[in-house]
Amino acid sequence: MKAIPRMSMADAATESLREEIAAGNWPVGHRIPPETALIESLGVSRTTVREAVRGLVHAGLLQPRQGDGTYVVATNATEVALRRRLLTATHDDIADVRRGLDVIAARLAAERRTEDQLKHLRQTLDARAAAGAALAEEDFATADVAFHLAVAEVSGNDVLAELYSSLSEAMALDLKGGQCFSRFITGQHDWHEGLFVAIRDGDVHAAATAALALIDNAGAGEGEIG
Template sequence: MTIVDTLIIELRREISRGAWQVGDRIPPESQLAETLGVSRLSIREAVRVLIHAGLLTARQGDGTYVTATDEGQVALRRHLGRAETADILDVRRGLDIVAARLAATMRTEEDLDKLREAMERRAAAGRAADLDAFTDADVDFHLYIAEASHNWLLGDLYRNMSDALWETVKANQCMDDAGDDPFHTALFEAVLAGDPIAATAAALSILDDYTDGEA
C-alpha cells in the first residue's frame, strides 16, 4: 500500500467519524502534511482522489470542503440527479407518509420550533415572490418532519434527497398559495397534536396537490 493509499484511508476515516462535517472546510495542505508527517504532494494526491469520489469539493481560492460522508451518499445523489421527477415524487410519497406518522408521535418541542420557523420562512418568501427562499424553506420543512421522526435512517435518506427535492419544488413554482396553504398547516397541526392519522392524511394531501401542479 502506498503513502497516498494510506492517506486516502485516513482522510476517509476522519470524514466518516465526523471530524469534519458536511459543509466544513478541511485543513489546508500544509497543515495536513505537518499533522500526518507526509509531503504536501502526497496530501494533494489523496485529496484529489476524494474529490473525484465526491466526498470533497475544491472551491477556487477558498479551500476544500466536505460534501458527503461516504460514497453511498454520492452514488444516491448522482442517481437522483438523473431521475425523472415522477420517480422522485413516488419515492418521496413513501418517505413522507412514514415521516409524518412517526413525527406525530416522536416530535420534541425543539422539532416543533424548527417546523414553525420553516413555515414562517416559507410564507414570507411566498409573499415576497422569492422562489429560491421559498424552495429552501419548503424543503427544510419536509426535512424537519423527517428529522422529527427520530429515525436516523429516514432522516439520512431525506437529507440525501434534498437536492433533488429542491429542484422539483423550484421547477414546479408552487408558491402561489404560500401565504394561505391549508395542507402544510394541517400537517404541522397534526404533528403538534400528536395525531399520526391526521399527519399521514395531510402529507398525502400535500403530495396530491403537488402532483396537480399546485403544491
C-alpha cells in the same frame, strides 16, 4: 488466522484522509492541510498524497479551489453518490420515493413530537408563508424543504432523516419554478398546514393522509412535488 489485506500506499493514504474527515477533525468547509504538511504527517511521497487527494475529490468529499487550497465539502461518499443520482431522477421517481418516506415520517412525527419540535415546524411554515407573500420564490423553496426535513427529523428515526436530507437538493430544484409556489400565491388549498395540524394533534392517521395528499395534489398536472 485471517490474513490482513495488503493496501497500496495510495489506498492507505486515502483511508487516513477519509478518517480525518469522518472523525470531524476536518469538518465541512474546512481547508485541509497543505500538500507538504500531508507528506510529512503521512510519511509518503508527493505523488501518493496527490493520488489520495484526487481520489477523495472524485468521491465528492474534497473540492480544490484554484489558488486557495482544497476544502472538505462532504463527509460521506455514499451520501454524495445518492445525491448525485437523485439530481438526475425524474419528478415521478422522486415522488414515489417520497410517498414512502413522507408517510412513515408523518406517522412517527405525530407519535413522537415535542413542544419544541412543534415550535420549529411552525417557524418553518411561517417562513414559507412569509416568502410566498413576498413573492420570494427561492426563499419559499428553501423554507418548504426545511419543513419537510423537519418533519423527518421529528420522526426520531435518524436513518429516515438522513435519507430525506439526501432528497432535499432534488426537492428544491423541483419546487423552483413549479406549481407549488404558484398555487400558494394564488390562494389555492395548501396541504402543508393540514399536515402540521395532524402532527400537532397527535393524529397518526390524519398525518399519513395529509402527507399523501400533499404529494399527490400539491403539483397536480405538472408532476411537481411540494
